[in-house]
Amino acid sequence: MFPRVTLLYRLLAVCVFVSLIMILLQTADDRVHNKRLPVLLQYANEALREHDSNVDLKSLGKNTKVLNTNNSANITKITNRYTDPSTTRSPPVNPHNFKxxxxxxxxxxxxxxxxxxxxxxxxxxxxxxxxxxxxxxxxxxxxxxxxxxxxxxxxxxxxxxxxxxxxxxxxxxxxxxxxxxxxxxxxxxxxxxxxxxxxxxxxxxxxxxxxxxxxxxxxxxxxxxxxxxxxxxxxxxxxxxxxxxxxxxxxxxxxxxxxxxxxxxxxxxxxxxxxxxxxxxxxxxxxxxxxxxxxxxxxxxxxxxxxxxxxxxxxxxxxxxxxxxxxxxxxxxxxxxxxxxxxxxxxxxxxxxxxxxxxxxxxxxxxxxxxxxxxxxxxxxxxxxx
Incomplete structure (x- = not known):
């Protein structure tokens, strides 16, 4: 019986270890995702600030999922999330960083x-x-x-x-x-x-x-x-x-x-x-x-x-x-x-x-x-x- 109990404990230990790894990976992914939108918005604004005839605004909107204004509800959520003080590291809330x-x-x-x-x-x-x-x-x-x-x-x-x-x-x-x-x-x-x-x-x-x-x-x-x-x-x-x-x-x-x-x-x-x-x-x-x-x-x-x-x-x-x-x-x-x-x-x-x-x-x-x-x-x- 003892070898079987030991094997059972080992299996349980492996399952717990794998679960902990998955939780940690998911948490890390969520943190990256939460930081991603402000970074993308910053990238979009920087690209527009350098605007010239070579900038493709349509493709920029597709790549960032920020400037595509067809999905109005999502755009509003994204913009509000970006300007929410709880997710913005530094003031102002609505900086209007356009040139x-x-x-x-x-x-x-x-x-x-x-x-x-x-x-x-x-x-x-x-x-x-x-x-x-x-x-x-x-x-x-x-x-x-x-x-x-x-x-x-x-x-x-x-x-x-x-x-x-x-x-x-x-x-x-x-x-x-x-x-x-x-x-x-x-x-x-x-x-x-x-x-x-x-x-x-x-x-x-x-x-x-x-x-x-x-x-x-x-x-x-x-x-x-x-x-x-x-x-x-x-x-x-x-x-x-x-x-x-x-x-x-x-x-x-x-x-x-x-x-x-x-x-x-x-x-x-x-x-x-x-x-x-x-x-x-x-x-x-x-x-x-x-x-x-x-x-x-x-x-x-x-x-x-x-x-x-x-x-x-x-x-x-x-x-x-x-x-x-x-x-x-x-x-x-x-x-x-x-x-x-x-x-x-x-x-x-x-x-x-x-x-x-x-x-x-x-x-x-x-x-x-x-x-x-x-x-x-x-x-x-x-x-x-x-």
Missing amino acids: FLINPKNTCKSKSLKYMIYVHSAPKNHKKRQMVRQTWGSRAVLEKYNMRIVFIMGLVDDKSTMGRVKYESNTYNDIVVENFVDSYRNLTFKAIAGIKWVSRYCDNVTFVIKSDDDILIDMHALMEQMNSTEIKSYGTKNLIMCNQWVRMKVIRDKKSKWYISEEEFPDEFFPPYCSGSVFIMSIDAVKRMYQASLDTTFFWVDDFYLTGLLVKKIGIEHKRLNENYMLNARLALDKLKEDKKHELRFFHVHKLTHIYRMWSILKERMNSTCDDCLTHPPNINMTSLT
Whole structure:
């Protein structure tokens, strides 16, 4: 019996030893895996910082599993994991380590500037940027109201598109490109890029206007409003004015591009925040929001992140301009024609032809004080931007 017992003990000892080895190997593998994502993100950012025509962004996304924005839920999990203080060795939580590849940093050199406008745009939206330059963001309007304008965007994996962007930049000197991948789920990167650029290169203005490139602004009526007694009573500090959303429901429909899982955001309603279409901020608020973004975990819904989370973090309240917005694009033209009291200032419009028609109406209202706003800017081949 004793030899059999000894053999049994030996077998048991071998099993225990093998089990311990497997556990140790699994633990080591988990540690490597946990460290791998931040390392891959760092690699991706370093590769983008060295971006040139030889970088294949599409293959980079496949290799790292970080820049592929088709799987939105996974990207959000990865980004949140990367910015979680518990898995990040050093602050800040959301460092936004991107570099400006195209940077008109001398845009705001003039000491007389009062307003800075930055417009969220996608690299492919050449025609929309032309629309802005020919209407409410024209040189005549900008000079009249001591304004400057830039268009904020990231990179796309299309050499032709980025070549046109470079051409626009050389022609107008109003393009800002940062080296994040320009996609829907990366709009918060674009939002941070905008306030980062303004904070660094345009902090001598009083007010900052953020807009999208499918928006028409009645700039002349807006400037009259900015000089009104009510707006002046708000002062020029700690200010954000916008179309405020209250109790906006979080979309749980998985078929929607706005779908948000309970894991990403557990509440059924968002706290108050602004429509991302257009909002107006004081320059001090912009600078404080950018600083706050460095310590605020990334969340892909850009308008909520910027005007909800960051605004709350710096402790200011929204000033409501809701009655001045027409955000139903299908009704924008008709509503402008019906606006006998001239109360509407901001219009979301899908069709460029409608925007030009609406701008003509607005010009008539202001007695043609901006006669050259619809002329094509010089030295530009419009057909090359189609």
